[in-house]
Amino acid sequence: MPRPRAGAPLMATQMTLPRLGQGMESGTIVRWLKQEGDRVEKGEPLYELDTEKVTQEVEAEASGVLLKILVAEGEVEVGKAVAVIGEEGESVPDSSGNGASAKRVGKEEEAETPDRVEPDEEGAEVGVEKPAEGPAREPERRRGREAAEEEAERAEGPAAPVARDGGRVKASPLARRLAREHGIDLAAVRGTGPEGRIVAEDVERSAAGAGAAAAPAEAPPGEVEVVPLTSIRKTIARRMTEAWQAPAFQIAMTADMGAAMRLRAQLVERTREGEAKPTFSDVLTKACAVALLRHRAVNAHFAGDSVRIFPTANVGFAVAIEGGLVVPVIRSAERRTVAELANARADLVSRTRGGKLTQADLEDGTFTISNLGMYGVDRFVAVLNPPQAAILAVGAIEERPVVRDGEVVVRPLMELVLSCDHRSIDGATASEFLGTVKAFLEEPALML
Amino acid sequence: MPELSYREAVRDAMSEAMRRDDDVFIMGEDIAEMGGSMGVTQGMLEEFGPDRVRNTPISEMAIVGAGIGAAMAGMRPIVEIMYQDFTTLSMEQLVNQAAKHRYMSGGQLTVPLTVRTQGGAGWSPGAQHAQQLEAWFVHVPGLKVVFPSTPEDVRGLLWSSIYDDNPVIFFEHRTLYGLKGEVPDQIDPIELGQARVHREGEDVTVVATGRLVHEALAAAEEAEGEGISVEVLDPRTLQPLDEDAIVHSVEKTNRCVVAHEAIVRMGFGAEVAALVQERAFDYLDAPVERVGAKFAPLPFAPVMEEFVIPHQADVLAAIKRTVGRNGDAGS
Numbered sequence: 001m002p003r004p005r006a007g008a009p010l011m012a013t014q015m016t017l018p019r020l021g022q023g024m025e026s027g028t029i030v031r032w033l034k035q036e037g038d039r040v041e042k043g044e045p046l047y048e049l050d051t052e053k054v055t056q057e058v059e060a061e062a063s064g065v066l067l068k069i070l071v072a073e074g075e076v077e078v079g080k081a082v083a084v085i086g087e088e089g090e091s092v093p094d095s096s097g098n099g100a101s102a103k104r105v106g107k108e109e110e111a112e113t114p115d116r117v118e119p120d121e122e123g124a125e126v127g128v129e130k131p132a133e134g135p136a137r138e139p140e141r142r143r144g145r146e147a148a149e150e151e152a153e154r155a156e157g158p159a160a161p162v163a164r165d166g167g168r169v170k171a172s173p174l175a176r177r178l179a180r181e182h183g184i185d186l187a188a189v190r191g192t193g194p195e196g197r198i199v200a201e202d203v204e205r206s207a208a209g210a211g212a213a214a215a216p217a218e219a220p221p222g223e224v225e226v227v228p229l230t231s232i233r234k235t236i237a238r239r240m241t242e243a244w245q246a247p248a249f250q251i252a253m254t255a256d257m258g259a260a261m262r263l264r265a266q267l268v269e270r271t272r273e274g275e276a277k278p279t280f281s282d283v284l285t286k287a288c289a290v291a292l293l294r295h296r297a298v299n300a301h302f303a304g305d306s307v308r309i310f311p312t313a314n315v316g317f318a319v320a321i322e323g324g325l326v327v328p329v330i331r332s333a334e335r336r337t338v339a340e341l342a343n344a345r346a347d348l349v350s351r352t353r354g355g356k357l358t359q360a361d362l363e364d365g366t367f368t369i370s371n372l373g374m375y376g377v378d379r380f381v382a383v384l385n386p387p388q389a390a391i392l393a394v395g396a397i398e399e400r401p402v403v404r405d406g407e408v409v410v411r412p413l414m415e416l417v418l419s420c421d422h423r424s425i426d427g428a429t430a431s432e433f434l435g436t437v438k439a440f441l442e443e444p445a446l447m448l
Numbered sequence: 449m450p451e452l453s454y455r456e457a458v459r460d461a462m463s464e465a466m467r468r469d470d471d472v473f474i475m476g477e478d479i480a481e482m483g484g485s486m487g488v489t490q491g492m493l494e495e496f497g498p499d500r501v502r503n504t505p506i507s508e509m510a511i512v513g514a515g516i517g518a519a520m521a522g523m524r525p526i527v528e529i530m531y532q533d534f535t536t537l538s539m540e541q542l543v544n545q546a547a548k549h550r551y552m553s554g555g556q557l558t559v560p561l562t563v564r565t566q567g568g569a570g571w572s573p574g575a576q577h578a579q580q581l582e583a584w585f586v587h588v589p590g591l592k593v594v595f596p597s598t599p600e601d602v603r604g605l606l607w608s609s610i611y612d613d614n615p616v617i618f619f620e621h622r623t624l625y626g627l628k629g630e631v632p633d634q635i636d637p638i639e640l641g642q643a644r645v646h647r648e649g650e651d652v653t654v655v656a657t658g659r660l661v662h663e664a665l666a667a668a669e670e671a672e673g674e675g676i677s678v679e680v681l682d683p684r685t686l687q688p689l690d691e692d693a694i695v696h697s698v699e700k701t702n703r704c705v706v707a708h709e710a711i712v713r714m715g716f717g718a719e720v721a722a723l724v725q726e727r728a729f730d731y732l733d734a735p736v737e738r739v740g741a742k743f744a745p746l747p748f749a750p751v752m753e754e755f756v757i758p759h760q761a762d763v764l765a766a767i768k769r770t771v772g773r774n775g776d777a778g779s
Contacts (some may be wrong), residue, residue: 194772
């Protein structure tokens with residue numbers, strides 16, 4: 001059976017062929033300096049080994065009695081067992097795990113080192129001496145017994161002293177998973193759980209320690225600027241992390257902004273002294289608000305065990321400020337004219353910049369628009385603004401060649417990317433909504 | 449919201465179903481004039497008369513058998529087995545008949561029977577009158593098993609059990625009958641197979657049933673004082689089981705304690721432990737702990753009975769073991 005019996009209590013030390021230099025795959029044992037039964041001390045020369053480069057003496061890794069020489073002479077792969085050192089009278093552990101599979105070159109050794117696995121007594125008796133006379137289905141029964149023994153050994157495993165290498169480390173399943181994810185060797189982690197078990201906290205501590213130890217080594221000294229998080233950055237960090245846990249998907253459409261531009265120009269002409277000039281953003285806010293009321297599933301919050309659908313569109317828009325951004329909300333945007341929206345927007349922006357926003361200005365949003373067009377961004381994907389079901393990312397209006405009626409013409413285009421929380425809404429709903437927004441921008445009269 | 453005792457809540461669900469629906473009737477030992485050995489059916493004979501509130505001979509096999517027959521004939525009977533210890537006498541009817549007819553008839557027959565029974569220790573009824581045997585029935589496909597712990601739950605779940613087309617074994621806990629709690633004005637049916645989270649927490653999930661729900665809540669309160677945040681979840685129905693609720697909770701807390709009054713070995717907690725390791729293995733940060741009665745017949749002597757059955761302190765000790773704190777270490 002090729003299975004290494006890791007769980008068995010091995011008191012004896014198995015000596016394996018060491019790797020003495022880079023690239024060394026195997027070595028040839030020239031001769032042993034000790035005989036089986038000899039007393040050896042740790043560090044004492046044990047055998048002569050010929051590698052590609054040199055011949056050298058290999059030292060004993062432990063003190064005790066050289067119980068067995070597994071490979072008397074010849075070529076051996078690195079890591080294969082070559083000898084066993086233990087206490088006098090101690091039985092030699094089953095070497096079939098790897099010793100027997102060592103590549104041997106000499107002839108005498110083959111005779112000397114039995115290729116057969118040392119079977120346990122019962123197995124030898126039943127399996128070798130009287131296979132035909134055994135009780136019905138004896139081979140299967142024997143396999144069953146062996147499996148049961150292995151099972152029992154495994155169960156006892158942790159109680160027995162374990163070898164450091166390859167031994168089973170006591171750790172919780174969660175700790176194991178975290179160690180896998182962080183690439184941490186559990187053997188190097190100290191367990192603080194019951195009976196010394198490594199628990200998640202130990203792995204996390206170890207991961208944090210490793211990170212802290214590694215970072216200063218790589219970073220040039222004195223150049224890292226540590227900026228403590230302001231409360232607004234903390235809020236952004238917390239809320240965006242929360243948003244990242246939502247299963248979000250994005251859909252994109254491109255709107256021809258020709259008609260919206262004409263509409264905006266007309267509205268600007270009619271703007272009275274002292275009132276805010278409407279922008280594309282205001283036209284877009286209006287289009288979105290009306291579209292939200294026609295596709296109310298998008299005008300929603302995801303609330304854990306329910307979806308809350310709102311009767312009015314409170315549209316938030318992202319405003320950059322020093323060190324962060326805020327999202328003031330225009331309430332019931334669907335009921336306001338574009339001119340009214342412009343005034344509301346201008347008021348909120350000026351109060352945002354002046355630090356005069358109140359909590360009420362930031363609450364009850366049902367949908368958010370984030371516009372980076374003024375920065376020359378063509379398109380981007382916005383992170384959700386939880387618990388809102390959707391957020392619209394808007395790029396710059398740009399003249400681009402498009403095909404209309406078989407002709408290449410130049411049109412002012414704007415890209416719209418809608419991010420949606422899939423727990424609240426699905427692709428079809430989102431597409432219908434965004435299609436309506438696009439239609440409103442391209443033919444504003446449809447909003448009526 | 450009105451307040452009812454657990455006992456009144458059971459009575460209310462039955463009476464309301466009987467007022468609404470002529471197919472519903474009850475039978476059992478001493479349930480008519482006497483009002484049941486636990487007083488649950490008091491006053492029902494006066495309201496519904498002897499045809500619908502029927503005393504039976506002392507034969508559990510006959511009681512359940514008659515219930516099955518009535519159920520297959522189109523009624524929705526509720527039968528009472530005075531002590532769940534006595535379900536042993538009706539096992540043939542429950543396991544081989546009630547549980548099997550729908551399957552063996554290819555769905556041509558249904559057995560909409562509700563078998564109400566009660567048990568629970570803590571009042572020295574001795575070895576034969578207070579066992580918690582619910583796990584036996586969870587092992588039998590074809591039976592549903594319900595075990596409510598509050599007046600609100602017992603009312604909503606009994607209603608759903610009566611109107612379920614399958615045989616339901618409905619366990620009430622003896623020591624909870626006097627427990628009072630608010631219930632909705634109208635009976636609010638509770639779907640079988642839905643767990644209830646009584647208390648949310650972060651560090652360990654206690655999956656508890658029956659009386660142990662209350663012991664677990666008290667233990668959670670105590671643990672909170674020591675900085676351990678405990679979630680208490682009552683599956684309420686053991687079959688069907690709200691596996692998702694249990695798994696999701698353990699995924700959050702990474703630790704699990706199962707607590708019931710029944711004996712630990714082969715108890716319902718074993719099934720929960722198996723479920724958790726199957727579906728949340730990589731989330732576990734500690735072995736699943738089981739809290740239950742010691743493996744012994746229930747003693748009559750009060751001191752011994754208390755020794756054998758689990759209490760708040762046992763749940764708390766298990767909670768602390770899962771978070772790696774010994775009772776005395778305090779760190």
